[in-house]
Structure formats: C-alpha cells, structure tokens
Amino acid sequence: GxxxxxxxxxxxxxxxxxxxxxxxxxxxxxxxxxxxxxxxxxxxxxxxxxxxxxxxxxxxxxxxxxxxxxxxxxxxxxxxxxxxxxxxxxxxxxxxxxxxxxxxxxxxxxxxxxxxxxxxxxxxxxxxxxxxxxxxxxxxxxxxxxxxxxxxxxxxxxxxxxxxxxxxxxxxxxxxxxxxxxxxxxxxxxxxVMNDETLYNQWVGEVYAMRDRIKAMREQLRSVLESKVEGRDFSYITKQNGMFSFTGLNPEQVAKLQSDYGIYLVSNGRMCVAGLNTNNIEYVANAMADVLAE
CATH class of the missing domain: 3.40.640.10 (Type I PLP-dependent aspartate aminotransferase-like (Major domain))
Structure with a gap:
C-alpha cells in the first residue's frame, strides 16, 4: 500500500x-x-x-x-x-x-x-x-x-x-x-503496542530475540559450510543482516537442493535464514555443502 x-x-x-x-x-x-x-x-x-x-x-x-x-x-x-x-x-x-x-x-x-x-x-x-x-x-x-x-x-x-x-x-x-x-x-x-511502555519494551525485546536467533543460525550455517567445503570463504553469510541471505548458489544448484534434498530456495540463491532452526540447520548446511562440492 x-x-x-x-x-x-x-x-x-x-x-x-x-x-x-x-x-x-x-x-x-x-x-x-x-x-x-x-x-x-x-x-x-x-x-x-x-x-x-x-x-x-x-x-x-x-x-x-x-x-x-x-x-x-x-x-x-x-x-x-x-x-x-x-x-x-x-x-x-x-x-x-x-x-x-x-x-x-x-x-x-x-x-x-x-x-x-x-x-x-x-x-x-x-x-x-x-x-x-x-x-x-x-x-x-x-x-x-x-x-x-x-x-x-x-x-x-x-x-x-x-x-x-x-x-x-x-x-x-x-x-x-x-x-x-x-x-x-x-x-x-x-x-x-507503541503507546504502552510495558508492551513496547516487551515487543522490542522479542524483536531482538528474533534478530539474535537469526544471527545464530547464520553463524552455525557458516561454521558447517566452512568445515565441509575447502578453499571457500563463507564469511559473507555472517556479514549479511536480516531474514534473507544470498547464498551464492546458482539456479542449477538451487534446483538440485530441491530435487535431491527437498530444500527450497529462490532460483537466484536467496535463502530465508529465518526458516532455519536447531532441528534442520545441520541437514540444510550439509546439503548445501554437498551441492557446492560437486
């Protein structure tokens, strides 16, 4: 709007x-x-x-x-x-x-x-x-x-x-x-929310908790990729901010993630980092490493 x-x-x-x-x-x-x-x-x-x-x-x-x-x-x-x-x-x-x-x-x-x-x-x-x-x-x-x-x-x-x-x-x-x-x-x-001090402070705290969780997922994703893929710098993942990451994957690699691992990214390589959690981060990171290593 x-x-x-x-x-x-x-x-x-x-x-x-x-x-x-x-x-x-x-x-x-x-x-x-x-x-x-x-x-x-x-x-x-x-x-x-x-x-x-x-x-x-x-x-x-x-x-x-x-x-x-x-x-x-x-x-x-x-x-x-x-x-x-x-x-x-x-x-x-x-x-x-x-x-x-x-x-x-x-x-x-x-x-x-x-x-x-x-x-x-x-x-x-x-x-x-x-x-x-x-x-x-x-x-x-x-x-x-x-x-x-x-x-x-x-x-x-x-x-x-x-x-x-x-x-x-x-x-x-x-x-x-x-x-x-x-x-x-x-x-x-x-x-x-904006006009109640208690609610406002609670909201800001919750936003920051979401921010910190996303940053933690970035750190973990980078760590696994660096341990699995030699000779590649993944520092860009943790330098990025917000919900999304440009992973560097090309359309063919994105398609392989989808067909072989059931992992869905946008064709340009954009990932929603907010979709990662402690239960799926290892699976996603290992799948990305496999695709990148081919």
Missing part, C-alpha cells in the same frame, strides 16, 4: 522522473512502480565476485542521474542480499543524492532485525537531518508478526509545513482512488 501510493504520487507530480532500484531488489518493487507507469532502472549493488556491495560503482552511477529521479533504498536488512551500507557509506550516498537533487524513497520492512531499532533507521534520520525531501515506506508485517494484516505506512518529509499539508491532501486523493480506507484492526494493534 505505502509503495503503491508513493509510486502513484511520483507518477502524477514527477512524470519525467525515473525510479532506480538496487540490482537486485525485492521483485515486487519493480512491478509496483511499473504498474504506476513509472519507468524503472537499476543501480549497481550486489557484487557476485566478492559477495559484497559494489559501492564505488553505485556512487558513480548515482552521480549520472537527473534532478528529481527517485532512488529506492533499503535502510537496513537489504532484500534479497542482506548486505547493508555502513554509516560512512550512507553519508556518502546521501551527499550525492543532495548534490544531484535526487529523491530518496526509503523502504524499511525489517527494522530491528539488523542491529537495533535506532541503528537500522540511521539512513532515514540522517536524510531528515540533512533537510532532504524523502519518502519512507515502513511495514510491521515482520517485526510485529502482523503479516496477514498488512500494517504499515507512508511518510513524506517535506521542507515546509505548507508543502506537507498539500502533499498530504494529494496522498489522500490517491488513497481514495485505490482503496478508500484501510482495515483498522492491525493498525489498532500497532497503536496499542
């Missing part, structure tokens, strides 16, 4: 602008913006050779873009790679965005699963402190386990109160055209 409303607004008021997404990104990002008749391009991000971020290439590419082009960014727990920028890298990217007069669209769906609630929002707060105009879409589907309720929001940070009022009015018109009024049940749950 938040992405769709933002995309429709961009198409209406910045019709000449293109939206650039990371290569790769969450597949639905492209579909949502194209469905709103916004032309979509890609900026360099994932380096298959190193398992890291093509940061220099990313920055160089951003410097070639036009005023008011939209840059879709993942503030934390990049989907699908799990690779996040450092604070210093974010500072550089945001400076380029400011210099080029680009419009950042921050999509934060996994706040709390990276480092912590505050650190995961660093890029958003830095952009606001710099006085940038930006869009922020957030979701509580994962970190509040409200996947079936689709609770989230769209925020637009504007330079003046007058502009914010006018933007809000246009966003409401957009909402009216698409779904008129969102379901209230999930929103009420979020409201109760």
């Amino acid at each position: 938040a992405l769709k409303i933002g995309a429709e607004f961009i198409n209406q008021w910045f019709a000449h602008a293109k939206c650039y997404v990371s290569d790769p990104t969450w597949g639905n990002h492209i579909a949502i913006f194209e469905n709103a008749d916004v032309e979509v391009g890609k900026y360099p991000y994932y380096d298959k050779e190193t398992g890291g971020v093509k940061f220099d290439e990313m920055v160089a590419f951003l410097k070639t873009l036009n005023k008011d082009d939209v840059i879709l960014l993942h503030p934390c727990c990049h989907n699908p790679t799990g690779l996040d920028l450092t604070h210093e890298q974010w500072d550089t990217v945001l400076n380029v965005i400011q210099e080029q007069e680009l419009i950042p669209f921050m999509d934060i769906a996994y706040q709390g699963f990276g480092e912590d609630m505050d650190t995961d929002a660093y890029a958003i707060r830095k952009a606001v402190d710099m006085g940038l105009t930006l869009f922020v879409s957030n979701s509580f589907s994962k970190n509040l386990s409200l996947y079936g309720e689709r609770v989230g929001g769209l925020s637009v940070v504007c330079p003046t109160k007058d502009e914010a009022v006018r933007v809000f009015g246009q966003l409401k018109f957009g909402v009216r055209r698409i779904y008129s009024s969102p379901p209230s049940h999930g929103g009420h749950i979020v409201d109760i």
